[in-house]
Amino acid sequence: MRAYDVVVVGGGLIGSLSALALADAGLRVLVLERAVPGAEASSAAAGILAGQSESKVDNAMFGLAIESRERYVALSAMLRERTGIDVGFRRCGAVDVAESEAALAAIEATFAFQRTKGHNVARLGPQELRELEPRLAHSFAGGVYFADDGQVDPPSLFTAVAQAAERTGVSFRSGCTVRSIRIQGSAEDRVAVGVEVEDGLIEAGHVVLAAGAWSALVPGAQIAAGAVKPARGQIVELALRTPPLDRVVFGRGGYVVPRSDGRVLCGSTLEFVGFEKEVTAAGVAKILAMATGLVPSLGEAKVQRMWSSFRPFSSDGSALVGDAGVARLTLATGHHRSGILLAPATAERVRQHIVEGRLDPSEPWAPSR
Ligand SMILES: Cc1cc2nc3c(=O)[nH]c(=O)nc-3n(C[C@H](O)[C@H](O)[C@H](O)COP(=O)(O)OP(=O)(O)OC[C@H]3O[C@@H](n4cnc5c(N)ncnc54)[C@H](O)[C@@H]3O)c2cc1C
Incomplete structure (x- = not known):
């Protein structure tokens, strides 16, 4: 039996919140982080939940932005209940x-x-x-x-998410660089089987790529050079x-x-x-x-x-969330200026893809668009 159902590449907010959603569904999850979890964009952000104030175009991403902003009501309450941490969510306008x-x-x-x-x-x-x-x-x-727009405090949010994830059984490994995603099978039947790290292969039933601005640099990521x-x-x-x-x-x-x-x-x-x-x-x-x-x-x-x-x-301004085009590999990256805003909706889509085997390919952030 494999030690992990899911291995997540990248311990930012996107990877860690996705890991929490998967652990809540009963999966054994390992998050691999090159530095320390939360070290990069997810703690540096201003934390504006600009679902409306930065949505200047009437497109399908607007719907996702509103959905994700509204998910903060339940998410912040859940994190406070599970960790005692106030993540600074305020619908301040x-x-x-x-x-x-x-x-x-x-x-x-x-x-x-x-x-x-x-x-x-x-x-x-x-x-x-x-x-x-x-x-x-x-x-x-x-x-x-x-x-109706608002804000959170990203460092508090990240701390709460990481604590809740650890308490639910998620393992975090700091200082662990993923060298590549191992993909096996023929051209039409490719499947991700785990990731290569310094001391060898870590096998997993599913791989989630959430390596932020570094995502296109991970060999096997199925992201074109320069696309993130x-x-x-x-x-x-x-x-x-x-x-x-x-x-x-x-x-x-x-x-x-x-x-x-x-x-x-x-x-x-x-x-x-x-x-x-x-x-x-x-x-x-x-x-x-x-x-x-x-x-x-x-x-x-x-x-x-x-x-x-x-x-x-x-490169086209929208995140990449969903099926990577290789079985058992999910992308959760490319959130640009809105990764804090979009993290709750992203984690929910990652959970749906891996736990329920469903994803809507018509969503604007589907990698196949
Ligand atoms: C100045 C600034 C202000 C912002 N303000 C806002 C805002 O107000 N509202 C908003 O919604 N968004 C904002 N954002 C955007 C938001 O911060 C990002 O979209 C979001 O944090 C991305 O999260 P992530 O988890 O994908 O990336 P990150 O937090 O960068 O996490 C990716 C992690 O992957 C790790 N990693 C990379 N390669 C590997 C590898 N090979 N192996 C293992 N680990 C690896 C990295 O070390 C990193 O910790 C802002 C960003 C910045 C920089």
């Missing part, structure tokens, strides 16, 4: 602000499709914007408000005694995320520089100019920390 009447009209037109689908989208004039968020710069012509690549993002964390805002605010070229303890995450850059993990002077200057332009009092804030990590950018 998000505002996209505009500098001119024309810009406001353009933003409103972009998001108009959401209103026709019954979602909460409100146009705010300058006075309404000021009443909603008094510390925003007074120069804005207004904004578009998404009351790193998109660096930098974040500057500021701190004030009291939060200057209640809601996430998007301006041109960035966002500001207020945590309830006075931390304010300001981000982010989007850079294609390979795996160069620097925080740069230009990146920080751009982020701080954007943040203080939105909220002038942030100029008085303490600079607490800054960091960067790599979003898994997929």
